[in-house]
Amino acid sequence: MTITLYHFPAACSRVTMNALEEIGLAYQDIAVNMRTSEQKSLDYLSINPKGKVPALDVDGRIMTENAAILWFLHTRYPDAALLPADDDPRVAHQGLIDLVWCSGTIHPMVRQIRMPAKWTTDDPAGVKVDGMEKLAQECSAIADRIGEDWWYGSRWSIIDTYIYWAYSTAAKGGFALDRYPTLLAHAERVRARPAFLRALAREQAALDGMGVADLML
Incomplete structure (x- = not known):
């Protein structure tokens, strides 16, 4: 099997890259320079017509959307325990429910905060405030659920990443993360994982190739 991940450092493709590292798969990573709008180039649109990352090429078949890619990797490599497994499909599919929540609910809020102008043709300030x-409401609930553990209790999952x-990412847009000490501690645990550090090294190498020195965690 040949695998290629199209990504941009610190974008949401970081989550898919972390999943690949957690599984321990051999893969090639190709950075799509979103700072120069490479995702809109004809070359990249021929790979992913949606013009965004991540895109995962598995033996010549392109997969898109973080939630779908992560569910595929979880079902293909269950021993990696990206998500909990259970004989009861109603329980097992909770992981899919949570992936869709991340991508369909949380992710758009982050985009409101980081790129509010893309949500309106008027003053984007209100969009950012709304995000x-x-x-803030979601983070309060997440912090209450996680406590000193992970999303699913004592065991890490890709939902944590x-x-x-x-x-x-929202914190880079001014979101006051310091109001949530539980999440700050959770962030330290995520960043301490060997798979995260390996993904970070790949992302930094990609930035070095672009001539960019800084990589924001």
């Missing part, structure tokens, strides 16, 4: 308020990406 901040909504994410996804929500980490969300709140840490």
Whole structure:
């Protein structure tokens, strides 16, 4: 099997890259420079017509959308325990429910905070405020659920990496993450995972190739 991940450092493709590292798969990563709008180039649109990352090429077949890619990897490599497994499909599919929640609910709030102008042709300030308020409610609930553990209790899952990406990315847009000490501690646990560090090294190498020195966690 040949696998290629099209990504951009610190974008949501980081979650898929972390999943590949957790599984231990051999793969090639190709950075799509979103700072120069490479995702809109004809070359990249021929790979992913949606013009965004991640895109995962598995033996010549392109897969898109974080939630779908992560569910595929979980079902294909269950021993990696990206998500909980259970003989009861209603329980097993809770992982899919949570992936869709991350991508369909949390992720748009982050985009409201980081790129509010893309949501309106008017003053984007209100869009950002709305995203901040909504994410604050979600982060309070997430912090209460996680406590000193992970999303599913004592065991890490890829949901932890996804929500980490969300709140840490929102913080770069001014979201007051310091109001949630539980999430700050959760972030430290996520960043300490060997798979995360390997993905971070790949992302930094990609930035070095673009001539960009900084990589924001």
